[in-house]
Amino acid sequence: MTRGEHGISREDVSPNALKVMYRLNGAGFESYLVGGCVRDILMGHEPKDFDVVTNATPEQIKGLFRNCRLIGRRFRLAHIVFGREIIEVATFRGHHSEPDSNDEAAGDSKAAKAKVTAKQDAHGQLVRDNVFGTIEEDAERRDFTFNAMYYSVADFTVKDFAGGLEAIEKREVRLIGDPEVRYREDPVRMLRAVRFAAKLSMSIHPDTATPIKKLASLLTNIPPARLFEETLKLFLSGKGEATFLMLREYGLIAPLFPQIEPFLADESCREMQFILKVLRNTDDRINNDQRVTPAFLYAALLWYPLEEKSQILQAESGLNAHDAFNIASGEVIAKQTQRIMIPKRFSTVMRDIWILQQRLPKRFGRRAFQLLTHPKFRAGYDFLLVRGQIEGGELLELAQWWTQFQHADATKQKGMLNALRKSENGPRPRKRKRRPAKRPPDA
Structure with missing residues (x-):
């Protein structure tokens, strides 16, 4: 042109x-x-x-x-x-191919050179490609x-x-060459196809789309560190909600997030609604040039697996809620990092957000004021607010209480805490004065 x-x-x-x-x-x-x-x-x-x-x-x-x-x-x-x-x-x-015996004997042939500079594993994935x-x-x-x-x-x-x-x-996303061969060469191309389709508001050409579900498991061969970078591109592009729905459509959630796959029965379930709400909020922030952190997103993606694991530990091991929650959080993160490496700078923040979900309901005395000074209070509160909006009930009331409390002046905050104490404990019964015991008459 x-x-x-x-x-x-x-x-x-x-x-x-x-x-x-x-x-x-x-x-x-x-x-x-x-x-x-x-x-x-x-x-x-x-x-x-x-x-x-x-x-x-x-x-x-x-x-x-x-x-x-x-x-x-x-x-x-x-x-x-x-x-x-x-x-x-x-x-x-350039193209590469395995040389035959004559090529190897030639020593300096193009095919022999390709053998040195290009290499595929047993699944057809390119592990070296300097041709x-x-x-x-x-x-x-x-x-x-x-x-x-x-x-x-x-x-x-x-x-x-x-x-x-x-x-x-x-407006079509279409692979060059045989889709199955290209996906086997680099399974991340399946994620790229979805990302481009969502980002550019395109459809995936049927020839390109058909092999994806069949080959989705090949993503488990990709190094976890590379998948972390790829998931950031998927979810932090301003089209995270559309991308997640498309990943689910093509069977790509399980190889990336095996712990959340069982929770995504349909789009109306609370787990799905929670994840989509967080992604929608993230998209809005990105499109308005506001800061976002992968820690919040990963905390949301793994929240319900964490809740379930904590409850199982309590039931099977007799642990108290606090210990079960801490052990479960470590196990859930460890299992996820087998597929997608989450750097410690993000996993630490994830734990803070999760722990605050345990602490935010405990508001009596000085605790409410101490929580306001927590470095991750805002992230923990935002997380609680989305949970409340999805689950409703007491959780929503708790989120609304924190919404008012953090913006109130000192006098109103004190009044809110007093009202909370009264509503939790009810009116305190008046202490009856004990009458002194009657002294026995002198003998």
Whole structure:
């Protein structure tokens, strides 16, 4: 596509990305903007980041940029650092295949080289993929059709190798190549398909959607640390509620959150309503540029498994409620981190939010004022408020009490505590004065 056909201007592109491409071009290499940034500009969205692809090897890229660092084992990438902005530069990826005996004997054949630089596990998943190739091969190795468009600052054209513009017009998420093979190569592509569909208000093409339920269990082979990063993209994009519903539709909740799957019987159950309410609130905060923390979201996702585990421990082990709750919280987090690694800085906050659910009902004496000074009071209160809105009854009354108490002046707070004490204990009976015992008459 020429400049007049696609309408992309250099004004739409990060100045730092332009610097990277100009320098690569000036050194005799090809370079292009690729992937999500090209797609977003064509859809009228503002890209969050800019990725560049080139025929220069990672070592050649590093030789051109002092502010470059090479990262990655599965596929080697160059990060060009401009303060807070990082321009990711990748070398064109090529095809790989297992060499036959003649190739191995040749020693320096292309296939023999592929064996050294590309590796798959028993499930077909790529664990190393440093095979370099041409732009045409790179396009075939891209995941979705709308991510295989390349913008050049050399001639201002867009190369569309896989019908990406057509996918945008039809609003379809469609994989390049055989979907089952591509999912086996990298099961995270199933999550990406859902994320793009929710984020871009698209549908997933039937050929791309059909294998997902069958292959969902492959996600258990993905390192938990990588899945943590992927779930942040899923739920902190401003489309978390729609994404969660789509994950459930395609059977992707169980491999990510096995403990909550049994609770999601239907959309009307309280557990489902609670999670959707939290995601809806999170979406609103993100779309209004307010801060959010993954700890709150994970605390919500695992709240009902925690409640159930605590009750089981009390019934089976005879533990008191406090000890059962503490043990259950540790076990629930430990089980979740087998699938998705939750960094300690977030799991600690999750525990604080959960513990506050135990403490907030205890408001007598100085406890209410002490809870107001707790560093995580606001998060604990917000969590309680959503629980109250979903479950109603005494829980909602408790949340409403805290809503009033935290904003009241000192006199009103004292009055609220006095009223609470009276309502809990009722009127205190008057103490009857004991009459002194009669002294026996002197003998």
